[in-house]
Amino acid sequence: MRMKLLSLFAAAALLAACETAPETTGSSAGTGSTAAPAAATTTTAAPATMVSSKPAPGSSEEFVVDIGDRVYFGFDQYDLTADARTTLERQAFWLRKYPSKTITVEGHCDERGTREYNLALGERRANAVKDYLLALGIDGSRVKTLSYGKERPVAFGSNEEAWGLNRRGVTALN
Amino acid sequence: MITRLATSMRPAAFAPALTLTLIALLVVSATLAKVSPAHAQLRIDITQGRVDPLPIAIADFIGSTSEGDRIGREMAQVISGNLARSGLFAPIDKKAFIQTAAQLKARPRFGDWRLINAQALVHGATQVQADGRLRVEFRLWDVFAEQQMVGHAYFTVPANWRRVAHIISDVIYKRITGEDGYFDTxxxxxxxxxxxxxxxxxxxxxxxxxxxxxxxxxxxxxxxxxxxxxxxxxxxxxxxxxxxxxxxxxxxxxxxxxxxxxxxxxxxxxxxxxxxxxxxxxxxxxxxxxxxxxxxxxxxxxxxxxxxxxxxxxxxxxxxxxxxxxxxxxxxxxxxxxxxxxxxxxxxxxxxxxxxxxxxxxxxxxxxxxxxxxxxxxxxxxxxxxxxxxxxxxxxxxxxxxxxxxxxxxxxxxxxxxxxxxxxxxxxxxxxxxxxxxxxxxxxxxxxxxxxxxxxxx
Known part of the structure; x- marks a missing residue:
């Protein structure tokens, strides 16, 4: 519930063109099958622990921690959820602010598909992210896509929570 | 990379006919001379779901030197492993064999093999030739019909013995099942x-x-x-x-x-x-x-x-x-x-x-x-x-x-x-x-x- 409110606040903040978006992980409480996972994975370098010192403006740390570098997808889906759009709007705002930055959008899948189909699905997810960033005014020449299919999971555990965290599009600064 | 060499080699000294095949490096030559007219009584139908694996005795191939004996043992092991993994054959433990591999060279005593319930018998020999090549021969017998089902000889560089064992496995598989083998892969x-x-x-x-x-x-x-x-x-x-x-x-x-x-x-x-x-x-x-x-x-x-x-x-x-x-x-x-x-x-x-x-x-x-x-x-x-x-x-x-x-x-x-x-x-x-x-x-x-x-x- 708390996360949900934060998310709404984030959206409102964005609409108001506020410069600092408070929501950090790009995820919100999960409801329904296509909802994003609730928590950051324990296996990646957890960005949420860096609350004491504020990341330098324009740094990749700021992009990951304050903006949110990833969005999540439903099973076998590539359409962007409302949460995903919110995150990408923050990303676009940040990218407009730092026009020299270029990015690679990585598309990833969970382990519940066949390898080659997942490579194609990851490419589709990366492009869904790219297309939205372009619609928000980011120049196409700044955005590359790369699919890893099911080859680079971030969350371990063969369960719904881990699969949800692995079905992701990650915007990586080059 | 295939060269087929037509060789008209004299049948080996002992009957029945032995087909000779040359393998030089990766060059395989299969010359099918006349094979003994054995009726194919021994046969596995692999289109059936569960097949009782065929008991088969695979004797160590004998060599003319201790190194030859070692290669011969390993070849028998490779062939046994291949046939066992196919699920269609049950290689019999060598310890149960009555007739020795050396004695087999003359002629199988079929009674000895029936006694241990072998339905098929494989034996063979390796010999390093004067030119350095390895000669490998083998025979497959139908123990109950007391007839040779197939016999081949191969010439190859000694390092190639493992491939010959796979090729022999394929020949045995094909002779008994009627289907091509898949071991030389x-x-x-x-x-x-x-x-x-x-x-x-x-x-x-x-x-x-x-x-x-x-x-x-x-x-x-x-x-x-x-x-x-x-x-x-x-x-x-x-x-x-x-x-x-x-x-x-x-x-x-x-x-x-x-x-x-x-x-x-x-x-x-x-x-x-x-x-x-x-x-x-x-x-x-x-x-x-x-x-x-x-x-x-x-x-x-x-x-x-x-x-x-x-x-x-x-x-x-x-x-x-x-x-x-x-x-x-x-x-x-x-x-x-x-x-x-x-x-x-x-x-x-x-x-x-x-x-x-x-x-x-x-x-x-x-x-x-x-x-x-x-x-x-x-x-x-x-x-x-x-x-x-x-x-x-x-x-x-x-x-x-x-x-x-x-x-x-x-x-x-x-x-x-x-x-x-x-x-x-x-x-x-x-x-x-x-x-x-x-x-x-x-x-x-x-x-x-x-x-x-x-x-x-x-």
Whole structure:
């Protein structure tokens, strides 16, 4: 519930063109099958622990921690959820602010598909992210896509929570 | 690389007829002289589901030196292992043998072999020739009919003894089952190690029995989905060199790697055409994946599908006239067949669930696939029109069937679920008969996935 409110606040903040978006992980409480996972994975370098010192403006740390570098997808889906759009709007705002930055959008899948189909699905997810960033005014020449299919999971555990965290599009600064 | 040498060798001194075959390095010569007119009473029908394995005695091949004896012992072991793994033969423990291998050279005492319930008997000898070549001869006997079923001699460099043992295994398999064997073959696969998020993947190759294993890439670059060329001399696969997923060809003899084409997007899912002249692959761009072929001589690219869906995992029929692939154009992954020019696309799978990784049988009669239904993955086969679906095995994740060249056996990989720390995550190769019986692990040094079975080695 708390996360949900934060998310709404984030959206409102964005609409108001506020410069600092408070929501950090790009995820919100999960409801329904296509909802994003609730928590950051324990296996990646957890960005949420860096609350004491504020990341330098324009740094990749700021992009990951304050903006949110990833969005999540439903099973076998590539359409962007409302949460995903919110995150990408923050990303676009940040990218407009730092026009020299270029990015690679990585598309990833969970382990519940066949390898080659997942490579194609990851490419589709990366492009869904790219297309939205372009619609928000980011120049196409700044955005590359790369699919890893099911080859680079971030969350371990063969369960719904881990699969949800692995079905992701990650915007990586080059 | 095949040279057929017509040799008219005199039949060996002892009857019945012995067929002579020369193997020089990788050059095989099969000369079929007259074989003894034994009636084929001894026969296994491998189209039946569960077969009682045929008790077979395989004596150590005797040598003229202690080194020759050692090679002979190992050859008998390789042949025993091959036949046992097929599930169709039950090699009898050597300790039960009454007649010794040396005594066999004269003539089998069939009563001794009947006593230990051997229905078939294999024995042989090796001898290093004056020119340094190794001569290997073997005979297969029907113990109850007291008749020779087949006899061959081979000449090769001594280091090649293992291949001769595989070729002999194929001869025995064919003589008794009536089907071509599959033992003189290799597997290429992806060797895996490390935690799931930093999985190191390497191209690896080995004989079908696990011998002569070697890694072909160093693991620094992600590599996936290798497939042999029809001559087994090249492998086409996907590699992420410089973070660009592209289709490559690896030459096994030279170790050279070459990127195939400069597609604007990701190229992946490559397979050779049956004549080896083309590679069929997928290319993904702007969220759309379509199927293309590349002519290897002219590098001409031809587009076969043009839909806004994901069309991938395309594979040729063995006669090259058709292509089977999976597509989500109907909403979810299903199998489709089209002409090799992209014409007449029609869906063949209509069952529940999602269908993927179709592979045409080398016999042309069946298509093997991965199926995802509910929480399970399955390996199955169906006729080429989609009828007669049969599921052979299932698991948390089983994927990527590949056919033995005789179309009777499949190899696939099986992944186990992991816990939150990534523990329990394994990936191994398994083989299973087309009948759904005789499922066995193919032992590999590391974890393994994406297997591809070679044709019989030329």
């Amino acid at each position: 290799r597997l290429v696969y992806i060797a895996e190690s490390g935690p799931p998020d930093r999985r190191q993947k390497r191209l690896a190759i080995m004989d079908q029995d696990g011998a002569n294993h070697r890694f072909l890439t160093d693991g620094k670059t992600l590599v996936l989905t290798p497939r042999f060329s029809p001559t087994s001399q090249e492998i086409t696969y996907l590699a992420y060199y410089n973070d660009k997923p592209r289709v490559y060809i690896f030459n096994i003899d030279t170790g050279q790697q070459e990127v195939l084409g400069d597609f604007p997007g990701m190229s992946f899912a490559p397979r050779f055409s049956p004549d080896g002249n083309k590679v069929i692959m997928s290319m993904a761009k702007n969220g759309i994946t379509d199927i293309y072929t590349m002519d290897l001589a002219t590098r001409t690219i031809r587009r076969l599908t043009d839909s806004p869906s994901i069309d991938t995992s395309a594979t040729f029929a063995p006669d090259g006239s058709q292509v089977v692939f999976n597509s989500d154009r109907g909403g979810r992954q299903q199998l489709y067949v089209m002409g090799s020019d992209g014409s007449n696309v029609h869906r063949i799978s209509f069952g529940k669930g999602r269908y993927a990784t179709p592979v045409w049988s080398p016999r042309g009669d069946l298509i093997a696939f991965t199926k995802i239904l509910g929480r399970e993955f399955y390996i199955g086969v169906m006729r080429t029109d989609g009828s007669g679906e049969r599921l052979l095995t299932k698991g948390f994740l089983v994927e990527a069937p590949t056919w033995a060249p005789n179309g009777r056996v499949l190899i696939y990989f099986k992944q186990t679920p992991s816990d939150k720390q990534g523990r329990g995550h394994t990936s191994k190769l398994y083989s299973i008969d087309l009948t759904g019986y005789n499922e066995r692990e193919i032992v590999t040094p590391l974890d393994a996935s994406d297997p591809a079975w070679s044709p019989l080695i030329p």
